[in-house]
Amino acid sequence: MIGRVLANGLGVIALLAVLAGLYLAFFYAPPDALMGDVQRIMYIHVPTAWVAFFAFFVVFVASLLYLGKRWPEADRLASASAEIGVLFTALTLIAGSIWGKPTWGTWWTWDARLTTTALLLVIYVGYLMLRSFVDESERRARLAALVGIVGFIDVPLIYVSVLWFRTLHQPPSLGTGGSKMHEAMLFTLLFNVGAYTLVYLFLLVKRVRLESLRAISEMLAVEKVRHD
Amino acid sequence: MTNLAFILAAYSITLGALAAYGMLVWSRLRLAEHQIAMMAPPQEGGYGQR
Numbered sequence: 001m002i003g004r005v006l007a008n009g010l011g012v013i014a015l016l017a018v019l020a021g022l023y024l025a026f027f028y029a030p031p032d033a034l035m036g037d038v039q040r041i042m043y044i045h046v047p048t049a050w051v052a053f054f055a056f057f058v059v060f061v062a063s064l065l066y067l068g069k070r071w072p073e074a075d076r077l078a079s080a081s082a083e084i085g086v087l088f089t090a091l092t093l094i095a096g097s098i099w100g101k102p103t104w105g106t107w108w109t110w111d112a113r114l115t116t117t118a119l120l121l122v123i124y125v126g127y128l129m130l131r132s133f134v135d136e137s138e139r140r141a142r143l144a145a146l147v148g149i150v151g152f153i154d155v156p157l158i159y160v161s162v163l164w165f166r167t168l169h170q171p172p173s174l175g176t177g178g179s180k181m182h183e184a185m186l187f188t189l190l191f192n193v194g195a196y197t198l199v200y201l202f203l204l205v206k207r208v209r210l211e212s213l214r215a216i217s218e219m220l221a222v223e224k225v226r227h228d
Numbered sequence: 229m230t231n232l233a234f235i236l237a238a239y240s241i242t243l244g245a246l247a248a249y250g251m252l253v254w255s256r257l258r259l260a261e262h263q264i265a266m267m268a269p270p271q272e273g274g275y276g277q278r
Contacts, residue, residue, distance in 0.1 A: 102234050
């Protein structure tokens with residue numbers, strides 16, 4: 001009961017943060033000197049990309065934990081985070097494509113950053129398909145953990161793709177070397193990154209609960225078969 | 229398409245998809261809770277039960 005109240009409280013805070021982030025993106029941050037207002041897409045494109053990478057990092061850590069300790073909770077966390085990560089990766093590609101049309105003149109190009117991000121989506125859609133194809137829970141968790149760990153290799157590749165290759169995509173907006181962005185733009189971007197991270201955490205809590213309920217449901221079904 | 233149309237498209241698709249996913253998870257949760265309530269063995273001797 002307390003857990004549900006806390007989760008719903010997190011949902012309310014996430015919703016308020018997203019609304020505040022929208023206000024900052026449209027009314028506080030100045031338009032870009034070169035791209036104009038269309039650059040405001042960055043305040044949703046970069047946060048969704050960040051959340052996608054974070055979600056797959058959670059899958060990576062939870063998968064390592066599962067293989068090391070065989071905790072079913074770690075497998076449920078990985079499964080929940082992977083599904084949310086897939087959604088955020090798809091949204092990153094869609095918003096990026098919409099931003100690409102007015103700035104690059106094309107919806108899509110086989111540029112290193114875009115291709116490695118599309119590959120990330122394919123890897124984790126494969127991860128979810130694998131989970132749905134294998135019936136035996138122990139085997140499913142073990143195989144999924146392997147894909148979750150190996151698939152994460154693509155995330156650092158996406159980050160360095162704009163540094164290692166000649167691409168249309170701009171260099172990282174946020175990085176270890178600081179940012180050359182206008183203060184108001186940087187604040188708005190970081191605020192939105194925080195807001196969408198809260199949305200991710202809220203969805204993760206609910207999604208993990210769903211996985212737990214499914215595990216209970218499977219257990220009850222087995223008990224019922226034994227009893228009958 | 230004007231710049232405003234691109235901005236609105238990006239924001240409405242992203243926020244709409246997140247809201248739809250939230251609703252989907254919520255409905256799957258309700259369904260799972262309902263299924264467990266149906267499968268769980270009946271409690272005996274509880275208050276208010278006949």
